[in-house]
Amino acid sequence: MATMKFYCDAERCIECNACVTACKNEHEIPWGVNRRRVVTIKDGEHGERSLSVACMHCGDAPCAAVCPVDCFYTTDDGVVLHDKDICIGCGYCFYACPFGAPQFPENAAFSSRGKMDKCTFCAGGPEDDHSSDEYKKYGRNRLSEGKLPLCAEMCSTKALLAGDADMVSDIYRKRIINRGASVLDWGVNYDKAKLNS
Amino acid sequence: MLKQSLVRPVKHVLKNLSILVLLAFAVISQPTFGAENGGPEGVIIKDPGSELWRNVRQRQFAETNTQMKSVDANILIRTSGESWRNYRMNELIPRAGGALFLGLFGVFVFRLLRGRMNLPEGLSGRKILRFTLNQRVAHWCTAILFVVLGLTGLILLLGRKFLIPVFGSEGFSYIAVTAKVLHDYLGPAFAISLIFLFVLYVRDNLLSPKIDLQWLMKGGGLIGGHASSDRFNLGEKGWFWIAAIVGAAIVVSGLVLDFPIFGQTRETMEYYHFIHTVAATIMIVASFGHIYMGTIGVESTFEIMQTGYCDSNWAKEHHDLWYEKVKDSAINGESASSAVGSSQKESTDTA
Ligand code: HEM
Ligand code: SF4
Numbered sequence: 001m002a003t004m005k006f007y008c009d010a011e012r013c014i015e016c017n018a019c020v021t022a023c024k025n026e027h028e029i030p031w032g033v034n035r036r037r038v039v040t041i042k043d044g045e046h047g048e049r050s051l052s053v054a055c056m057h058c059g060d061a062p063c064a065a066v067c068p069v070d071c072f073y074t075t076d077d078g079v080v081l082h083d084k085d086i087c088i089g090c091g092y093c094f095y096a097c098p099f100g101a102p103q104f105p106e107n108a109a110f111s112s113r114g115k116m117d118k119c120t121f122c123a124g125g126p127e128d129d130h131s132s133d134e135y136k137k138y139g140r141n142r143l144s145e146g147k148l149p150l151c152a153e154m155c156s157t158k159a160l161l162a163g164d165a166d167m168v169s170d171i172y173r174k175r176i177i178n179r180g181a182s183v184l185d186w187g188v189n190y191d192k193a194k195l196n197s
Numbered sequence: 198m199l200k201q202s203l204v205r206p207v208k209h210v211l212k213n214l215s216i217l218v219l220l221a222f223a224v225i226s227q228p229t230f231g232a233e234n235g236g237p238e239g240v241i242i243k244d245p246g247s248e249l250w251r252n253v254r255q256r257q258f259a260e261t262n263t264q265m266k267s268v269d270a271n272i273l274i275r276t277s278g279e280s281w282r283n284y285r286m287n288e289l290i291p292r293a294g295g296a297l298f299l300g301l302f303g304v305f306v307f308r309l310l311r312g313r314m315n316l317p318e319g320l321s322g323r324k325i326l327r328f329t330l331n332q333r334v335a336h337w338c339t340a341i342l343f344v345v346l347g348l349t350g351l352i353l354l355l356g357r358k359f360l361i362p363v364f365g366s367e368g369f370s371y372i373a374v375t376a377k378v379l380h381d382y383l384g385p386a387f388a389i390s391l392i393f394l395f396v397l398y399v400r401d402n403l404l405s406p407k408i409d410l411q412w413l414m415k416g417g418g419l420i421g422g423h424a425s426s427d428r429f430n431l432g433e434k435g436w437f438w439i440a441a442i443v444g445a446a447i448v449v450s451g452l453v454l455d456f457p458i459f460g461q462t463r464e465t466m467e468y469y470h471f472i473h474t475v476a477a478t479i480m481i482v483a484s485f486g487h488i489y490m491g492t493i494g495v496e497s498t499f500e501i502m503q504t505g506y507c508d509s510n511w512a513k514e515h516h517d518l519w520y521e522k523v524k525d526s527a528i529n530g531e532s533a534s535s536a537v538g539s540s541q542k543e544s545t546d547t548a
């Protein structure tokens with residue numbers, strides 16, 4: 001089966017935050033929970049770049065390793081999902097995750113966080129596909145309809161890529177070869193690389 | 198539908214995050230592309246993305262911004278989560294488990310070697326007030342909270358390994374969420390209780406170098422004959438100071454973890470989780486010795502913390518210097534129980 005991956009092309013991302021908004025809207029995510037966010041490096045300086053990040057669906061997922069109730073599982077598509085009925089909201093996955101992907105609806109006294117929520121690669125959760133339970137807990141299940149995550153699908157510059165790792169990789173490789181170098185850097189010389197279509 | 202594909206990805210732990218992140222992007226970010234990848238002949242093209250991600254990983258950028266307001270949201274990649282994962286999974290869990298086992302084993306061996314510590318002269322039937330009602334209440338509040346917090350903490354720590362196979366995923370989830378809620382709400386009560394305990398017991402637990410050193414040289418009476426002691430011997434003082442100092446570390450770190458409302462970063466939380474768990478393990482193992490000595494280890498000891506009164510022979514045997522000071526206050530056994538409420542203040546040496 002496929003191994004699903006995201007990749008954000010920093011040469012293209014324009015920090016419009018549309019992926020963030022699309023995600024929130026598609027899954028009816030509560031305030032304060034951000035399954036995806038855009039981070040800008042060197043904002044306003046030479047070399048500014050933006051990257052859109054969410055759960056990267058790690059191969060050897062740290063969140064799954066530290067979870068005291070072992071509620072994570074990896075689907076046949078390589079998507080890391082978790083079971084909210086099992087989650088106890090301890091926050092450990094958030095400590096372990098390199099990308100800060102796990103999110104919590106609250107952050108209150110006595111360590112009350114509620115159930116963890118994170119990017120599902122638009123693949124729902126353990127409930128029956130397209131059930132109202134699944135929608136309530138995890139949001140839309142697009143993958144089972146043959147659709148890719150909405151954030152990447154609607155990215156206006158196609159900076160955010162999602163899909164089978166090999167295909168994402170192919171698309172990105174072609175871009176780099178065609179670009180020849182960072183198009184955003186000073187002193188780009190398009191002549192140095194032959195442009196092939 | 199996806200439940201049948203519950204793949205447990207915990208095969209082996211990657212040694213550092215660079216491998217991990219590379220894994221996430223392995224297929225994507227090859228650093229250079231040339232002819233072998235279908236690019237133009239003789240031209241090596243750098244992938245600007247791989248360099249950017251490498252710099253991000255190594256936190257090369259002083260400032261990063263995002264529109265999200267949550268804690269640490271502007272941090273793209275954080276490698277120390279991986280160290281915390283390694284700490285919790287590869288060090289804390291096996292070592293805490295091992296320490297608990299060794300602690301229990303040590304108590305067992307001690308029992309085999311030393312047997313039950315009986316009073317050579319038996320019970321005299323004469324009672325001396327040893328702990329006031331306040332002291333006993335402080336002791337039992339702290340003790341009960343400690344046991345509950347210790348058990349619930351250990352359920353969170355070791356339950357995945359030992360309880361999920363027994364109760365199943367859902368069953369353990371109920372147990373774990375109960376443990377978490379108890380732990381999170383009773384923790385602050387333990388903090389208060391420990392302060393009372395400290396105040397009520399500290400006076401007689403201050404070290405008195407001469408007596409304590411002698412006690413130590415005689416191994417507490419195990420080697421080299423009877424070891425004299427005042428109200429508390431060095432062993433008891435040791436436990437008191439472990440409870441006070443290690444306990445304070447548990448309390449402070451526990452409160453930081455319990456109230457994540459002050460914008461604590463993940464780094465802070467991991468740091469205090471480290472302190473909390475190391476201190477908790479030390480205190481739990483030490484408590485085995487205390488609990489053994491206070492219950493089945495030494496004849497006629499458990500009832501002292503129940504009634505407040507000790508037998509005069511018990512005092513003579515275990516705390517001779519204290520006995521000399523308070524022996525005149527001894528009363529007959531029968532009147533002791535009725536005197537529990539009234540004669541608290543008579544005791545000369547209780548706080
Ligand atoms: C002021 C007292 C305490 C407070 C506020 C406190 C709070 C906490 C918090 C917030 C956690 C993180 C997990 C969770 O959210 O439930 C935790 C973990 C833990 N606590 Fe405590 N605690 C206290 C006392 C104790 C004591 C007395 C012990 C042991 C004797 C203990 C043992 C543990 C252990 C072993 C863990 C680790 C669980 C894991 O890593 O899976 N705690 N504590
Ligand atoms: S939540 Fe974090 S650690 Fe878990 S799979 Fe996603 S990116 Fe990896």
Ligand code: SF4
Nearest residue numbers: 067087088090091093
């Ligand atoms: S918050 Fe939930 S998913 Fe995350 S580690 Fe704790 S129990 Fe597991």
